[in-house]
Each structure stands twice: as structure tokens, then as C-alpha cells.
């Protein structure tokens with residue numbers, strides 16, 4: 001029996017874990033225990049996903065949220081090391097690009113425990129993004145690098161990572177999108193809005209929220225379009241809007257962050273999607289929606305080169321014109337990120353290494 005210790009901490013990681021943990025459950029040779037770092041801790045940023053997506057309960061629940069990057073990562077490193085010394089797993093598994101990802105990987109490497117990194121190899125080539133630093137460092141010390149696309153593999157090869165460690169398995173979020181589409185749920189508040197067509201929007205990247213001019217410029221672009229916009233708002237963005245004293249334009253309906261099943265319903269029923277989220281850009285594609293991305297660059301370059309995603313940054317005019325002028329392409333290529341069996345592919349690789 002191989003014992004894997006998975007480190008989770010933030011919303012997108014809970015969502016990815018839903019697919020992998022289900023595949024592990026079917027394996028007779030792998031046992032998984034989960035450490036939750038508490039990086040995201042609100043009911044609607046954490047608990048709701050464990051409840052509605054049947055993610056196994058974490059064995060260890062840490063409280064490292066709400067701190068600066070350094071303090072958070074440092075505390076996570078210290079506490080995860082203590083747990084690794086108790087649990088002595090055969091492997092540590094981390095997802096994506098948060099502080100919890102990096103802390104989990106750093107704690108493991110110093111104890112000579114092999115590391116598996118899911119959603120490896122993505123690069124924005126913008127080192128001012130905290131996520132970019134977390135990705136580069138985690139990839140450098142990982143042993144099993146599970147990448148969603150050939151482009152991600154090339155990024156790793158360029159950084160000198162040995163090809164034997166890289167496995168092109170597809171994107172695990174596609175597994176999740178396919179599985180939960182069957183179970184999507186209309187938000188209870190939706191009918192009362194009486195909207196007709198609507199655009200779904202999310203905003204939470206630090207580069208947008210931590211800059212009053214950028215955030216103001218984004219809201220102006222959304223306002224100019226006069227489209228009905230539903231905006232489930234991340235706690236970081238709520239805090240910044242209050243701090244800056246911004247007024248939300250009247251064509252935007254702000255709601256609390258939703259559970260995943262409601263989010264899928266909103267994605268599937270939206271006219272199009274505007275976001276600065278990594279995961280939501282892909283979900284737009286999985287659910288056949290065109291995406292306007294509120295960033296200057298993206299890790300999901302294949303969506304841009306195929307015309308399914310347009311980068312507008314925080315530019316008011318670009319946001320408005322992308323919203324009011326239909327994007328050029330309809331989505332026709334469906335397998336850019338694999339076939340939705342990524343978690344099975346990963347389990348197969350790990351089982352072969354037993």
C-alpha cells in the first residue's frame with residue numbers, strides 16, 4: 001500500500017482534489033490522507049466544497065489563513081513538516097500554485113519524501129505574480145510533474161527539468177467539469193433577479209484587486225457594456241472594494257462566492273464569461289463559453305491561440321468592446337486539455353511506480 005499525503009489549502013485545490021480523491025478511492029494500492037492548511041477557511045470558500053463534492057475529510061486541519069505570504073508559507077512549512085514526521089508518507093501530493101503548494105513541497109523535499117505536483121508546468125512568465133513563484137519553485141523540487149498540455153511540458157524542459165519526471169496527463173479540472181455538470185444546481189437567488197441573458201464574472205487576482213486604478217477601470221468597462229453581470233465576489237475583492245470606497249455599477253449583481261455546483265450552473269447558463277481566474281478560464285472552455293480574461297497574460301495560452309479566450313487586462317475600452325462585440329470563434333476543438341480522464345492517468349502512473 002502506498003501512502004500519499006495530500007496538501008490542500010485553497011478553493012481551486014479542493015475542486016481538483018474532488019477528482020483525484022475519487023480515483024484514489026477506486027485504487028486498491030493507494031491510501032490518501034489530507035492536510036488542509038486553512039489558507040482558505042470561510043464556509044463558502046472551503047467547507048461547502050468538501051460537503052457537496054464528497055471530498056474526504058482532512059485528517060489535519062491547520063489555521064494558517066489571513067496572513068502575509070511569508071508568514072503564511074513559513075507557518076505552513078513548519079506545521080506540515082511536523083505532520084510528515086508523524087505520518088511518514090511515501091509521497092506528498094500538491095496541486096497548482098498557492099502558498100500551500102510550495103510549503104507542502106518544501107517540507108517534503110527536506111525530508112527526502114518524493115513529491116507529485118498536479119497542474120505542473122504552467123507559466124505566466126510574470127514573476128510579480130505570487131503564483132508564478134510558487135509554480136517555478138515547486139516544479140524544481142518535484143519528482144512527478146503531471147502537466148495538462150504539451151506546452152506545459154515544454155516550459156519544464158526549458159527550465160532544465162528531466163523529461164523522465166514529466167507526465168502529460170491532461171487537465172484534472174476537465175474531469176471535475178464533466179462529472180459535476182450532471183449535478184449542477186441553480187442558485188436559489190437566481191430567479192428573483194429576473195435577468196434573462198447574463199454575463200458571469202469573477203475578479204480576485206492580486207494584480208487587479210490590489211490596485212485601485214485597475215479595479216476602477218475594470219468596473220468602468222463592465223458598466224459601459226450595460227450587460228447584466230453576475231459577480232460572485234471573492235473575500236479579498238470585497239475587502240478591497242470597501243477599503244477603496246468603490247461603488248458597484250447598477251448593471252452588476254454582486255453575490256457571495258458560490259459552491260461549485262452553483263458555479264457550474266452559472267457557467268453553463270451564462271452568455272459569456274469574464275474572469276481573472278485560472279480555473280474559470282478553462283471551465284468557460286469546457287462548457288463551450290467564450291472567455292474575456294482580465295489579465296495581460298495567461299497560463300492557458302492554447303485557449304487564446306485558438307480564439308476561445310481574449311486577454312483584455314484591466315483596460316476599460318477593451319473590456320467594453322470585447323463584451324459588446326461577439327468574440328470571433330465558436331468552440332470546436334474539445335480535447336486541448338485531454339479527455340477528462342486525467343485523475344485515472346495520474347493514479348496509473350503512481351501505481352506503476354510502486
Ligand code: UDP
Nearest residue numbers: 011012015232257258259260263277278279
Ligand atoms: N468557483 C466557485 N465559486 C465561486 C467562484 C469560483 O466554485 O464563486 C470555482 C470555479 O468554478 C473554479 C475555481 O473556483 O473551479 C477557481 O478558483 P479561483 O478562481 O479561486 O482560483 P484560480 O483558478 O484562479 O487559481
